[in-house]
Amino acid sequence: MLAESPSPTHGFPGRLFVFEGLDGSGKSTQAALLGKWLQARGYRVFFTEWNSSELTAATIRRGKKKNLLTPTTFSLLHATDFADRFERKILPPLRAGYVVVCDRYAYTAFVRDAARGCDPMWVRNIYSFAPRPDQVFYFRVPVAVTLKRKIASRLKINYYEAGMDLGLSDDLHESYERFQTRLKQEYERIARTDGFTVIDSSRSVETIQTELRGYVTPVLENFPTGETLMHDG
Amino acid sequence: MTDRTYGVRLPGLTEESLGGKLIVIEGADGSGRTTEVALLREWLEVEGHAVVDTGLRRSTLVAEEIDRAKQGHTLGATTMALLYAVDFADQLENKIVPALAAGATVLADRYIYTLMARAVVRGASREWARRLYGFALRPDLIVFLEARPEILLHRAIAKYGSLDYWESGMDLSLSRDLFESFFAYQERMSKEFAWVGAEYGFHRVDANRHPAQVDEDVRALVAPLYATGGRARASPRGRPAVTPPRTRAASG
Numbered sequence: 001m002l003a004e005s006p007s008p009t010h011g012f013p014g015r016l017f018v019f020e021g022l023d024g025s026g027k028s029t030q031a032a033l034l035g036k037w038l039q040a041r042g043y044r045v046f047f048t049e050w051n052s053s054e055l056t057a058a059t060i061r062r063g064k065k066k067n068l069l070t071p072t073t074f075s076l077l078h079a080t081d082f083a084d085r086f087e088r089k090i091l092p093p094l095r096a097g098y099v100v101v102c103d104r105y106a107y108t109a110f111v112r113d114a115a116r117g118c119d120p121m122w123v124r125n126i127y128s129f130a131p132r133p134d135q136v137f138y139f140r141v142p143v144a145v146t147l148k149r150k151i152a153s154r155l156k157i158n159y160y161e162a163g164m165d166l167g168l169s170d171d172l173h174e175s176y177e178r179f180q181t182r183l184k185q186e187y188e189r190i191a192r193t194d195g196f197t198v199i200d201s202s203r204s205v206e207t208i209q210t211e212l213r214g215y216v217t218p219v220l221e222n223f224p225t226g227e228t229l230m231h232d233g
Numbered sequence: 234m235t236d237r238t239y240g241v242r243l244p245g246l247t248e249e250s251l252g253g254k255l256i257v258i259e260g261a262d263g264s265g266r267t268t269e270v271a272l273l274r275e276w277l278e279v280e281g282h283a284v285v286d287t288g289l290r291r292s293t294l295v296a297e298e299i300d301r302a303k304q305g306h307t308l309g310a311t312t313m314a315l316l317y318a319v320d321f322a323d324q325l326e327n328k329i330v331p332a333l334a335a336g337a338t339v340l341a342d343r344y345i346y347t348l349m350a351r352a353v354v355r356g357a358s359r360e361w362a363r364r365l366y367g368f369a370l371r372p373d374l375i376v377f378l379e380a381r382p383e384i385l386l387h388r389a390i391a392k393y394g395s396l397d398y399w400e401s402g403m404d405l406s407l408s409r410d411l412f413e414s415f416f417a418y419q420e421r422m423s424k425e426f427a428w429v430g431a432e433y434g435f436h437r438v439d440a441n442r443h444p445a446q447v448d449e450d451v452r453a454l455v456a457p458l459y460a461t462g463g464r465a466r467a468s469p470r471g472r473p474a475v476t477p478p479r480t481r482a483a484s485g
Binding site: 059063068070071072073077079080083084086087118119122129 | 241242243244245293294295298308309310311312315316318319322323326360361364365367368
């Protein structure tokens with residue numbers, strides 16, 4: 001056994017940290033930095049991102065490109081993708097005693113699917129195979145800020161990301177803003193019900209990272225370090 | 234809008250939309266399902282009903298992915314169960330619902346029940362499977378073709394010359410011997426079908442007999458659905474009890 005004691009929340013020897021928030025909330029940057037720091041401190045770290053499974057990536061791409069997806073198939077396809085990643089990539093390191101850092105987790109699905117009109121309890125049931133993380137960091141950010149970042153980065157806003165399938169508005173930017181607002185409302189709601197640690201993302205990268213390290217340290221008290229390093233991808 | 238489905242609202246499904254009939258034929262491989270679907274279709278069309286076929290692994294969205302995954306044998310049980318759910322949902326929304334809305338009869342060669350039984354045999358909880366498929370439409374009739382494992386075995390060998398890897402549950406590692414695994418797997422499936430059947434109201438038909446005899450029994454179950462003024466057995470509130478338009482299907 002690598003770990004002295006299993007996690008009190010999910011019972012596996014490893015530890016599970018999850019980063020959630022809107023696109024452009026800065027969570028990915030922070031998750032990557034935290035992973036680096038943990039590795040540097042000698043922990044066995046496994047880092048994984050949403051939507052990186054090869055199985056359904058092509059289907060999701062194709063479905064999105066042709067706008068073939070309905071709220072139900074969109075939800076189930078992402079659940080399939082997550083399950084594949086969970087069964088093959090997240091669960092083994094968790095059982096082997098790694099510190100697993102997830103840039104998005106089942107909560108992303110709860111939020112997106114609810115915003116698309118799926119029954120929230122139905123979605124929760126589908127993802128009930130995914131254990132509760134040791135800690136979920138929710139990056140709180142105003143929608144207007146994410147839109148500004150999006151425009152500044154010159155990344156094209158895609159159809160589903162803007163929730164165009166919901167017919168909220170014919171204008172891409174307006175639809176994006178309305179859809180992201182729905183996502184934010186849902187995030188704020190489950191942040192309370194699911195006990196997220198809320199991170200104010202309006203501060204500097206360094207300030208936020210220091211705060212995160214402060215949160216993680218007690219969770220990893222007495223948690224063994226090791227030599228092996230892994231990275232998803 | 235949850236009375237049309239098994240308790241979960243299907244986003245986009247509207248109240249006035251569905252008129253046709255949904256008839257499900259369930260049963261293991263070798264139970265004579267496909268033969269019965271063909272016979273029933275023929276009869277219904279001669280009677281003047283438009284018929285649309287549906288089955289598992291036929292969606293445009295993920296049918297190929299499932300075939301590929303089955304060849305690779307690499308997917309976890311939860312992933313495989315969800316991939317089948319995508320396939321089902323895609324067909325439900327893009328084929329079954331539009332066909333019912335057009336007043337057609339949809340003949341489903343297997344439905345969510347096989348998928349649930351398979352998932353549970355592979356370790357999912359019954360509750361998880363039941364809730365996962367809560368968005369499925371309630372059929373007007375579910376026929377379960379029940380055949381003894383020995384019959385299934387002989388039909389499989391007669392048809393394919395061998396036993397299928399998946400229908401023998403080889404992925405479950407019940408036995409390294411295909412023959413033994415087949416019986417162990419069919420027994421487990423049969424146990425799950427018993428539970429699913431009780432929960433969802435299967436009409437069991439003895440499928441150990443000649444196809445013509447089976448067909449006769451199935452027709453006796455189907456006919457009342459079309460009786461003038463008759464109400465479908467599993468029909469929820471609000472479904473019109475009128476016969477769908479008497480047009481012949483354009484194809485098939």
